[in-house]
Amino acid sequence: MDDWVRQMGGDPDSNSSDNMSGAVNTMTNPTFEPTTILLGAVVIILFVLCGYLLIYNVFDIAVMQEIRRYGLYRTVGMSRRQVKKLINRQALWLSCIGIPLGLLAGYFIGKTALPRVMSILSSSYENVAINVEPSPILFVGAAVLAALTVFLSTRKPVRVAANIPPIEAFRYVEAAAGKKTAKKSTAGASLPRLAWSNLGRNKCRSVFIVASLALCVVLLNCMGIAAESVDIEKQVSYSIRTDFAVVNAASTNGMEGFTRREQGLNMEVIDAIHAQPGVSGASAIYKNTLDDSNVTYDFPVEFTYTDIDTESGIPAAYTDGGIRFQLGDDGRALCNVYGMEETALSRMDLQEGETDAHTLYERMMNGEGVLLGVQSDMGTSVLFPDFNLLDVGDMITVYKNGEPIMELPILAKAALNGDDEEIGYTTNGPSEVGGEGLYLYLPTAVYTEIYDEPVIYKYSFNVEEGERAAMTAFLEDYVTNVDPSLNYASAEDARQDAMATRTMLQFVGGLIGIIFGVAGVLNLTNTIITSILARRHEFATMQSIGMTTKQLTRMMVWEGIFYAVGACIAGLILSVILAFTVVRGLTGSIWYFTFHFTLLPAGIACIVLLIAAAVVPAIALKVFNKGSIVEKLRVAE
Amino acid sequence: MNTNIILQAKDLKKYYGKGETKVHALDGVNLEIETGKFVAIIGTSGSGKSTLLNMLGGLDTPTAGTVTIGNTELSQLNDEQLTVFRRRRIGFIFQNYNLIPTLNVWENIVFPIAMDGQKPDQKFIGEIVQLLGLEQKIHSLPNNLSGGQQQRVAIARALASKPDIILADEPTGNLDSKTSDNVIALLHMTSQKFHQTIIMITHNPEIAQMTDQTIRIEDGRIVGGL
Ligand SMILES: Nc1ncnc2c1ncn2[C@@H]1O[C@H](COP(=O)(O)OP(=O)(O)OP(=O)(O)O)[C@@H](O)[C@H]1O
Ligand SMILES: [Mg+2]
Secondary structure (H helix, E strand, O other), X not given: OHHHHHHOOOOOOHHHOOOOOOOEEOOOOOOOOHHHHHHHHHHHHHHHHHHHHHHHHHHHHHHHHHHHHHHHHHHOOOOHHHHHHHHHHHHXXXXXXXXXXXXXXXXXXXXXXXXXXXXXXXXXXXXXXEEOOOOHHHHHHHHHHHHHHHHHHHHHHHHHHHHOOHHHHHHOOHHHOOOOOEOOOOOOOOHHHHHHHHHHHHHHHHHHHHHHHHHHHHHHHHHHHHHHHEOHHHHHHHHOOOOEEEEEHHHHOOOOOOOOHHHOOOHHHHHHHHOOOOEEEEEEEEEOOHHHOOEEEEOOOOOOEEEEOOOOOOEEEEOOOOOEEEEOOOOOEOOEEEEEOHHHHXXXXXXXXXXXXXXXXXXXXXXXXXXXXXXXXXXXOOEOOOOOOOOOOOEEEEEEOOEEEEEEEEEEEEEEOHHHHOEXXXXXXXXXXXXXXXXXXXXXXXXXHHOOOOOEEEEEEEEOHHHHHHHHHHXXXXXXXXOOOEEXXXXXXXXXXXXXXXXXXXXXXXXXXXXXXXXXXXXHHHHHHHHHHHOHHHXXXXXXXXXXXXXXXXXXXXXHHHHXXXXXXXXXXXXXXXXXXXXXXXXXXXXXXXXXXXXXXXHHHHHHHHHHHHHHHHHHHXXXXXXXXXXXXXXXX | OOOOEEEEEEEEEEEEOOHHHOEEEEXXXXXXXXXXXXXXXXXXXXXXHHHHHHHHOOOOOXXXXXXXXXXXXXXXXXXXXXHHHHHHHEEEEOOOOOOOOOOOHHHHHHHHHHHOOOOOOHHHHHHHHHHOOOHHHOOEOHHHOOHHHHHXXXXXXXXXXXXXXXXXXXXXXXXXXXXXXXXXXXXXXXXXXXXXXXXXXXXXXXXXHOOOEEEEEEXXXXXXXX
């Protein structure tokens, strides 16, 4: 998501369409994954394209209107190169004014908008410090990109201006209707047909307008699909399996984690929760800590090397694949061991061996074995092969003070989520206690038998729907006023966090879409106005021989609508194609997306575009086609 | 009122500008034109010929005075009604042809009829096209036609909706004398064939000689020829 944030502050200014302000996030340092780079590149290319379409159009129109002047310069002895220089200098001047202005605007937009976006994000990472600093590299990059865009956009208009033969320029009429000499049609002249033939005057420009409008439709829809594809429930069920869970505040802190006995929950909070109405399916979850280093485990996994953590002084052993097992007093693995009630175990994702939770719990209660948890893919819950070191039936021997006390074969395997490991997305606790090594799950009775001073690290429970708000209020009050060392997580909070991702995608996507939409409509307005100014005489002619003002307006509205309809068709088709290729590919590569197709954003964009395309010509005609027919007819073409 | 009078102008005035720079383009013009006449308006440059013609055709509104065509007083019509009136009752021919560049010859000719939402009378227009020698050019775009051909298209356009009156502002101003004679002859011939009244501005005394009536204008007033 960082990549989207970094694109924020993108500035719609035509002269520097690509500037961004930097977001430097002190904790989640931008990681340059291929998808991130790809997305960034796509966005940059799109902005360049958008700028190109707009700048090209402006210069194209400017050159067309000044073409007589350039022709005159050429007749009086200016060389082709000098004409080019003249226009290039104009572009340079505009860039010199526009780019710094754009950068400045981008800086301020970035400065005001970014913290807002980051604050949405930061709700899911409480300890993330937000630090927005403009990066000089971004500024230089944006300026270079903008200059490049201007350079690219002016190539063709400059060439056209320079290559026009001096005499031709005087006769140069855009309405030359191409090289066509005849048009086979006796259908008469309906308003839509009149409008349609006007579009044909400058096909290239028409295509550009349609492209720039379609771009906005496509972008909005792609972002809309991405936002719609944010799978909220997938994220919720990954981070918490119950409605509520109370833990030590260390567990919800991404920098700490549950590692010591003293962090265990006391009975007071558990009793207090029980006293609340609507609680069900509650289970205390026990977990071993660094203070339980006298209990260790032996199992058929080969370690290839060992070392000692310089900070904690705890020795660790590693497998060939680099999986880290922290070691206890006797040099055997500490593991992450959990004790829980059947109700909690039944919520886990049992995948191999004994998959019936009740039978499994019974058998474990009889001392027949243990449940092995394996880290799994966040999206698909497929066990990670790297961590899947043991098979069902493999023997795990429990050692206490160096003596074997129990033999526990693996009865089943479960795919772990964030809640199984610690809570939410934080896994610091297990990582610092057992390491990445085995995750073992036992009934409370067996667990308390093995460990001398068993402590509860989490209390998980469901609450009747009607009582949830009250429970939230109760817990909020409890962790602020009664026991600040505690914290709680809830499915509702997880949902809010997940929603924030969607909201941000909608916000950023909407913003980008609107920027492109505005650029497209500006493009359209620009073209329509130029067209009206260039055709004033023609309009007067039409009016003199019987076209009413209403009909003239309708004709121009048709013209606008043709652009919009073209853009809508192109936009919708491209939206569908891109949705099932690029967007599905990208969302497929991130776990919390589940591809969900929609054409609603494109549909809405199309309606807005159609309205804008109908309104713009009507207004432009009112404003720019003033004066009486006779006056306009007097002006020679 | 003489029922034979198709067009009447009463005390027509048109002033441009204000105060010192005020121009009396038309300064009290009275005229009556009978149905079916071929009338020429002559006068020096800037005398107000075009201004008069535009007033008569309802393209511009007079400062004072009235124009009546048939039974309709133009000042009683709003902009919309005036346009509709124009496309049904008046055909315009301009010095610079004023064809629509994106439409081919046929589409240009039927433009006023199409704007009126009518089906063009194929047979009638076919006849005009043939009379004007444009059969081969029906699908051509105006830019590929000579000046004479373009003006013939403009004449066909003016005739197509069977108007009562044709107003022509120097229709031969951009043409050589041979082509001019040809165009005038065609105009004359078609108007007689379809019983139309023609009012035409010209600088050419020879052409004025060929008409039924000549109106001379000086400084916005009619000075003779009536
Ligand atoms: N829109 C206008 N604004 C100001 N003055 C105008 C306008 N139209 C015409 N005039 C003036 O009115 C007078 C009559 O013009 P008009 O065009 O009718 O002359 P004309 O007889 O048609 O001349 P020509 O033979 O050159 O076409 C001229 O002095 C002209 O300058
Ligand atoms: Mg004139």
